[in-house]
Amino acid sequence: MRKTFDTKQTRAEIDLENLAFNFHSIRKFVSSDVKVMGVVKADAYGHGSIQCSKRLESEGVDWLGVASIEEAIELRDSGIRIPILCFRGSRLGLESLFLDRDITPSLFDIDRARELDHAAGIAGIRKKVHLKIDTGMGRVGVPYQNIALFADQISGLSNLEVEGVMTHFACADDLTSELTTLQIDRFNNAIALLREKGIRPRIIDMANSPGAVAFPESHASMVRIGGLLYGLGDDVLPKGIDRPELRPVMSVKSEIAFLKSISSGEGIGYGQTFSTSRDSVIATVPIGYYDGYRRALSNRSRVIVNGRFAPVVGRISMDWTAIDVTDIKNVRVGDEVILIGNTDGNQIKAEELAQLCESISYETTCGISKRVPRIYLPEMV
Numbered sequence: 001m002r003k004t005f006d007t008k009q010t011r012a013e014i015d016l017e018n019l020a021f022n023f024h025s026i027r028k029f030v031s032s033d034v035k036v037m038g039v040v041k042a043d044a045y046g047h048g049s050i051q052c053s054k055r056l057e058s059e060g061v062d063w064l065g066v067a068s069i070e071e072a073i074e075l076r077d078s079g080i081r082i083p084i085l086c087f088r089g090s091r092l093g094l095e096s097l098f099l100d101r102d103i104t105p106s107l108f109d110i111d112r113a114r115e116l117d118h119a120a121g122i123a124g125i126r127k128k129v130h131l132k133i134d135t136g137m138g139r140v141g142v143p144y145q146n147i148a149l150f151a152d153q154i155s156g157l158s159n160l161e162v163e164g165v166m167t168h169f170a171c172a173d174d175l176t177s178e179l180t181t182l183q184i185d186r187f188n189n190a191i192a193l194l195r196e197k198g199i200r201p202r203i204i205d206m207a208n209s210p211g212a213v214a215f216p217e218s219h220a221s222m223v224r225i226g227g228l229l230y231g232l233g234d235d236v237l238p239k240g241i242d243r244p245e246l247r248p249v250m251s252v253k254s255e256i257a258f259l260k261s262i263s264s265g266e267g268i269g270y271g272q273t274f275s276t277s278r279d280s281v282i283a284t285v286p287i288g289y290y291d292g293y294r295r296a297l298s299n300r301s302r303v304i305v306n307g308r309f310a311p312v313v314g315r316i317s318m319d320w321t322a323i324d325v326t327d328i329k330n331v332r333v334g335d336e337v338i339l340i341g342n343t344d345g346n347q348i349k350a351e352e353l354a355q356l357c358e359s360i361s362y363e364t365t366c367g368i369s370k371r372v373p374r375i376y377l378p379e380m381v
C-alpha cells in the first residue's frame with residue numbers, strides 16, 4: 001500500500017509510476033525502431049503536463065506533442081530539453097518563439113510557412129518543421145490532393161527544412177471503417193510524391209493511440225500517443241484486439257464533509273430530483289461540477305466509500321455532491337471518497353463516468369478543473 005496523504009481535500013492523485021509503466025508498455029508494443037511521442041497537450045489530458053513530461057523525458061520518450069505554443073513554452077521553461085512538436089503550428093507574429101525556444105511547428109499553411117521562413121532567415125537559422133497532410137480527418141493539414149503544389153511552394157523556402165511529415169486518423173478506433181486504410185494509402189502516396197520532389201523527411205508519423213494499437217502498418221517512424229499513456233483506452237481502443245497492458249494514472253478523491261440520517265420521503269438537492277424511499281444515511285462530498293464532476297452524472301454515477309460502492313443521489317451542484325451511504329457500515333465524517341480510482345478490488349474508471357455522460361474518458365480527465373490540486377505519486381523528495 002502506498003502512503004496516503006494527510007491532506008484529504010478534494011484532489012486528483014497522479015501516479016507517475018503508472019505513467020512510466022504505460023510508456024514502457026507501449027514501447028514494447030511497437031517495435032524498438034519506432035519512436036514514441038508523448039502527447040501532453042491540454043495539461044497532459046488534465047494530469048499535469050510539466051510533471052508528466054519530466055517523467056516521460058527521464059523514461060526516454062523521444063518527442064513531446066502539445067497543441068499550442070504556450071503549452072510548449074511552459075515545458076521549455078520547466079527545463080524540458082527533448083524535441084517538442086506544436087500541433088497547432090506557427091502563428092503570425094510568434095515565429096521568433098518557435099526559433100528561440102527550439103519548438104517545432106507542424107505546418108499546413110503556405111502563408112505561415114513563408115512568415116516562418118522569413119523569420120528564420122533573419123535569425124540565420126534553418127528551421128525544422130513537420131508538414132501536416134490532411135488525408136481524411138478534414139480538420140487541418142495540406143489536403144492530400146494538393147501536396148504536389150505545396151511541395152513546390154515549400155521547396156522555395158530555403159530557411160525551412162521538412163524534418164517530419166504527419167497525418168492524423170479520424171476513425172482508427174473503429175475497425176468497421178475503411179477510412180484508416182485509405183488514409184494510410186493516401187499518406188504513403190503523398191510521401192512518395194514529396195520524395196520525387198526532393199523532400200526527404202526523416203520522421204514519418206500517423207498513429208494516435210487507437211492507430212498504434214489497431215493498425216501496426218501505421219507505425220512508420222513514430223507514433224503519437226496520448227490517451228494510452230494515461231491508462232485511458234477502454235473507450236478509444238477497438239474491442240477484442242491485442243493491446244498493451246495499461247494502468248490508470250489519475251484518481252480523484254475527496255472526503256465526507258457532512259453526514260446525516262434522514263427519514264423516508266426526504267428530498268435531496270436542487271430540484272429535489274431524488275427522495276429517500278427508506279430511512280437513509282446521506283453523506284455530502286465537497287466536489288461539484290466546477291471541479292469537473294459533471295452535473296450529467298446526477299443520480300447516475302457511484303463512488304467508493306470504505307471499499308464499497310455508494311450511489312450519487314440528487315443533482316450534483318457546483319460545489320457539492322450527495323451520496324447514499326445507508327448500506328455502508330461505520331461511515332464517518334472525514335472518510336475517504338473515491339470518485340475515480342480503485343480500492344479492494346472495486347474500481348471506478350474515467351471511462352465509466354464518461355459513458356454516463358455520453359463522452360469519452362479523455363474529456364473526463366481533461367475536465368477535472370484547476371480547483372482540484374494534483375498530488376503526484378510517488379511523493380517528490
Ligand SMILES: *Cc1c(COP(=O)(O)O)cnc(C)c1O
Nearest residue numbers: 039087168208209224225226227
Ligand atoms: C491529440 C493528438 C494525438 C494523440 O491522440 P491519442 O488518441 O490521445 O493518442 C496524436 N496526434 C495529434 C495530432 C493529436 O492532436
